[in-house]
Amino acid sequence: MGNRWQLRDYVFAAFMTIGMVIAVFIVGPFAPPGFQLLAWAPLAGIFLTLGMARLQRRGSVALMILPLALLLGLISPIITLYLAATVLVTELVMFFLGNYRRKTNRLVGNIVFFGSANLGGLLLGAFLIKGARAAPFAKLAQPGILLLLTIVAGAAGALGWWLGELAIQQLRKAGKMDVDL
Amino acid sequence: MASNPPLIEVIDLSFRHPGNSHLTIEGVNLTLYPGEIVLIAGATGSGKSTLLNCLAGIAPSHTGGELQGTIVYQGTDISSWSVRQRSQYFCIILQNVETQIFTDRVWEEFVFGLENWNVPADRIPLLTDSALREFGLEQKRNWLIRQLSAGQKQRLLLACLLAIDQPVLLLDEPLAYLDAKSTEQLLQLLRTRADRGQSVLLVEHRLDLVKEICDRAYSFRDGKLREWGEAEMGRGEDGERRKMASLSSLSAYASQNQVITSPSSQQSPILLQTHQLSWGEYPPFPDFQLTTGETILLKGDNGCGKTTLLKLLSGLLKPTTGKLEILGRDVSKRSVVQIAKDVGFVLQNPNHQLFADSVQAEILQPGVPQAVADSLLEQLNLCDRSDRHPQSLSQGQKRRLALGAVLARQPKICLLDEIMVGQDPNSLSLMLNVLRTFTLQGGGLILTSHVPLPPEALNVKLLELNATV
Amino acid sequence: MSISKLSKPKHRFLSQINPLLKIVLCLLIISVALLLHNIWAIAVLVLPLLILLLISVRINLKILVYVAFTLVAFMAISTWLRDFHTSLFSTLRLIAMLLPAPLLAGTTSPSDLVRAFQAIRLPNFIVLSLILTWRFLPLIQQEAQRIIEANWLRGVNLTRQPTQLFSGLFLPLIFRIVAYADEVTVGLETRGYDPTAPRSNSQPLRWYLKDTIFAVSAAFLLVVVAYLEWVA
Numbered sequence: 001m002g003n004r005w006q007l008r009d010y011v012f013a014a015f016m017t018i019g020m021v022i023a024v025f026i027v028g029p030f031a032p033p034g035f036q037l038l039a040w041a042p043l044a045g046i047f048l049t050l051g052m053a054r055l056q057r058r059g060s061v062a063l064m065i066l067p068l069a070l071l072l073g074l075i076s077p078i079i080t081l082y083l084a085a086t087v088l089v090t091e092l093v094m095f096f097l098g099n100y101r102r103k104t105n106r107l108v109g110n111i112v113f114f115g116s117a118n119l120g121g122l123l124l125g126a127f128l129i130k131g132a133r134a135a136p137f138a139k140l141a142q143p144g145i146l147l148l149l150t151i152v153a154g155a156a157g158a159l160g161w162w163l164g165e166l167a168i169q170q171l172r173k174a175g176k177m178d179v180d181l
Numbered sequence: 182m183a184s185n186p187p188l189i190e191v192i193d194l195s196f197r198h199p200g201n202s203h204l205t206i207e208g209v210n211l212t213l214y215p216g217e218i219v220l221i222a223g224a225t226g227s228g229k230s231t232l233l234n235c236l237a238g239i240a241p242s243h244t245g246g247e248l249q250g251t252i253v254y255q256g257t258d259i260s261s262w263s264v265r266q267r268s269q270y271f272c273i274i275l276q277n278v279e280t281q282i283f284t285d286r287v288w289e290e291f292v293f294g295l296e297n298w299n300v301p302a303d304r305i306p307l308l309t310d311s312a313l314r315e316f317g318l319e320q321k322r323n324w325l326i327r328q329l330s331a332g333q334k335q336r337l338l339l340a341c342l343l344a345i346d347q348p349v350l351l352l353d354e355p356l357a358y359l360d361a362k363s364t365e366q367l368l369q370l371l372r373t374r375a376d377r378g379q380s381v382l383l384v385e386h387r388l389d390l391v392k393e394i395c396d397r398a399y400s401f402r403d404g405k406l407r408e409w410g411e412a413e414m415g416r417g418e419d420g421e422r423r424k425m426a427s428l429s430s431l432s433a434y435a436s437q438n439q440v441i442t443s444p445s446s447q448q449s450p451i452l453l454q455t456h457q458l459s460w461g462e463y464p465p466f467p468d469f470q471l472t473t474g475e476t477i478l479l480k481g482d483n484g485c486g487k488t489t490l491l492k493l494l495s496g497l498l499k500p501t502t503g504k505l506e507i508l509g510r511d512v513s514k515r516s517v518v519q520i521a522k523d524v525g526f527v528l529q530n531p532n533h534q535l536f537a538d539s540v541q542a543e544i545l546q547p548g549v550p551q552a553v554a555d556s557l558l559e560q561l562n563l564c565d566r567s568d569r570h571p572q573s574l575s576q577g578q579k580r581r582l583a584l585g586a587v588l589a590r591q592p593k594i595c596l597l598d599e600i601m602v603g604q605d606p607n608s609l610s611l612m613l614n615v616l617r618t619f620t621l622q623g624g625g626l627i628l629t630s631h632v633p634l635p636p637e638a639l640n641v642k643l644l645e646l647n648a649t650v
Numbered sequence: 651m652s653i654s655k656l657s658k659p660k661h662r663f664l665s666q667i668n669p670l671l672k673i674v675l676c677l678l679i680i681s682v683a684l685l686l687h688n689i690w691a692i693a694v695l696v697l698p699l700l701i702l703l704l705i706s707v708r709i710n711l712k713i714l715v716y717v718a719f720t721l722v723a724f725m726a727i728s729t730w731l732r733d734f735h736t737s738l739f740s741t742l743r744l745i746a747m748l749l750p751a752p753l754l755a756g757t758t759s760p761s762d763l764v765r766a767f768q769a770i771r772l773p774n775f776i777v778l779s780l781i782l783t784w785r786f787l788p789l790i791q792q793e794a795q796r797i798i799e800a801n802w803l804r805g806v807n808l809t810r811q812p813t814q815l816f817s818g819l820f821l822p823l824i825f826r827i828v829a830y831a832d833e834v835t836v837g838l839e840t841r842g843y844d845p846t847a848p849r850s851n852s853q854p855l856r857w858y859l860k861d862t863i864f865a866v867s868a869a870f871l872l873v874v875v876a877y878l879e880w881v882a
Contacts, residue, residue: 005775010775011834011835012828015786018827070772070776075748078747163816167821175199175573264836277833280834285785302850302854341841517803518806521802526803532829533796533799536818538817546804
């Protein structure tokens with residue numbers, strides 16, 4: 001597993017979180033509700049991938065997303081809970097696949113994270129809407145549509161991964177990615 | 182002073198940055214005694230910041246690279262200590278003060294620092310109060326930190342760091358962004374502290390400002406440190422000497438080229454003309470004209486609006502009143518992108534202006550002829566780096582590259598913000614040569630600098646901006 | 651040159667209530683809102699929240715309009731799909747779920763929130779992340795703004811040339827962020843920060859009379875809501 005987490009890891013993760021928050025601001029006004037996650041995923045995926053590549057250890061996603069979850073809790077704690085659950089799912093899956101050192105693992109991490117985030121969000125939304133007895137909205141809760149939207153979210157995550165890998169290449173070329181210690 | 186044992190001893194220190202084949206600093210020997218202010222001078226890139234980083238513990242643990250030699254503090258070898266461990270005894274002020282501030286309000290910043298050191302909770306309010314009083318920040322206790330100026334932030338940081346009364350102060354180019362008043366306050370503060378027995382190690386290349394208060398000085402050249410004698414300090418050395426000379430000649434020069442109020446030579450076509458421009462709280466800027474081949478230097482203290490004026494000229498800000506004419510057309514309401522066809526702007530921080538993945542590609546933008554690009558690369562001495570990633574260059578090289586990229590688009594007018602900040606003499610002379618060629622080919626230049634320029638490089642006309650209240 | 655800008659909420663009392671109490675109440679209200687089915691119960695829950703919001707927080711007009719518009723649209727669609735009564739209930743429940751957290755955020759200073767999180771022993775790395783995000787988000791936004799301006803200066807309008815977004819905005823911004831991250835790590839160490847070292851607490855959360863009054867009032871409110879829901 002390597003060394004323990006160091007201060008520079010926490011700080012880097014925090015700045016990746018900042019990047020994802022900025023992505024929220026960029027995307028926010030333009031995307032219709034319900035599709036916000038799909039629009040946010042490619043941008044956020046860049047930072048998630050960068051963080052994975054720099055931090056490398058299992059738990060990197062948790063380090064970046066849990067603070068984000070807490071921050072978004074200032075809009076609604078329900079978001080915190082569901083993001084935390086998504087983190088759990090992602091890290092659980094990645095636990096068996098290995099750490100984030102390999103490119104393909106980073107890709108899987110992104111797909112799993114954004115896919116399950118979207119799924120979780122939709123299910124949560126469906127649950128809340130069902131509770132409010134607005135049954136027609138519950139049409140969305142059909143397995144077919146859920147699956148489709150989850151795949152689309154995964155694809156959006158994959159796009160973010162791809163852009164993130166481009167950024168990693170550039171950082172490596174400039175010598176800013178791995179500090180030679 | 183020499184009777185006391187030295188606080189810090191640097192013995193045969195050498196450091197090599199990762200990926201470099203040569204040593205950045207070599208065989209450095211240095212002593213620091215209590216109660217003195219020691220200056221480390223030298224051009225940008227000569228190794229003085231590296232030495233400070235080694236002393237502070239930043240190199241090699243945060244930068245990578247190889248360190249050889251010993252650093253001794255009060256008799257103990259601290260070469261393996263972390264930055265945090267050293268921070269208990271060294272008050273370290275870095276170049277970008279923003280990266281050392283972490284809270285919203287003035288008093289919270291004190292509390293943050295003291296809590297980090299696990300200072301007993303009942304002592305914290307007392308220490309905070311006395312530090313606020315000593316540094317004159319009592320009135321600003323509840324202020325938001327983002328309301329403070331650069332000088333005030335630095336002062337706040339010093340106050341916070343010194344709350345645990347470290348014996349040694351290490352400062353990395355603290356005067357770079359300060360105006361005259363803040364500079365004086367800082368230097369006075371350092372002198373007071375030194376008189377109380379603390380030691381100050383100051384890395385600075387603004388020799389003219391600091392030579393008054395320093396007890397001793399060292400100078401860096403090509404990675405090697407030499408102690409300066411009294412006479413040398415007064416005179417300065419090489420490039421420093423030239424700067425000293427340039428100061429006196431600049432004032433003589435200035436008296437010849439007064440503020441431009443009358444229209445200049447009627448023969449040259451007018452590139453740019455302003456009428457009663459004003460913006461925000463700044464008083465209206467003096468009207469002026471820029472003709473082909475002319476260079477105007479906007480001179481004034483920090484806060485008097487030099488950068489604002491440049492932003493108005495480039496279209497980044499729209500004037501509250503007045504009119505701006507470029508090449509005979511009124512552009513007061515045009516967009517930045519439209520104005521950018523004729524006006525190039527080299528920003529103060531080149532990191533905002535680098536977009537390509539190689540030096541070559543940065544200059545060879547769409548629409549730029551290969552010949553122009555090659556010539557600029559040559560003149561700016563970047564040919565041997567043409568494949569490197571722009572972000573891997575040094576600050577001086579980045580500035581040259583940003584300038585190259587702007588000039589490659591062949592604007593008629595070029596604006597440069599704070600051309601002198603963080604420049605080593607080589608980089609600066611390369612840039613000035615390129616700019617001179619630009620003016621000889623008919624371009625117009627408008628520069629700002631709060632540091633005196635060597636006047637023999639460019640034929641500048643001065644435009645004084647008055648300080649606001 | 652700079653004028654003191656103390657943040658001035660309209661009425662300060664909510665800002666001075668114990669932040670941990672506010673967090674607990676916030677979570678409680680949201681949980682309760684999920685359980686309710688009676689429209690009067692929901693209304694009694696929402697009304698005090700709205701009142702508190704109006705008197706404690708300055709609301710940005712643009713956000714107000716956006717939110718109002720969204721709510722009205724939601725109600726309209728709901729009414730069309732079901733009936734007015736259900737849609738009113740849904741809207742009220744939505745408000746009850748979305749209001750407490752922003753109200754908390756608007757009436758609690760970041761340092762109070764940090765202290766509350768430290769008090770409940772949240773892991774250090776999360777608290778650090780919050781501190782850093784709060785402090786450096788505006789600076790990174792400024793960097794993004796400068797990069798966008800630098801693009802204008804070279805003749806590139808990013809909104810009209812979205813293909814340039816990655817190399818023109820994101821890559822330079824990423825380089826700035828990575829540079830900041832490395833510098834801030836050093837900066838934190840110079841300030842003596844260590845996530846694993848013990849740190850003192852000079853501003854421990856205290857409980858005052860107003861906290862008791864607030865807690866009791868909130869409890870009373872919840873009792874009324876419960877009564878309306880399950881007894882009446």
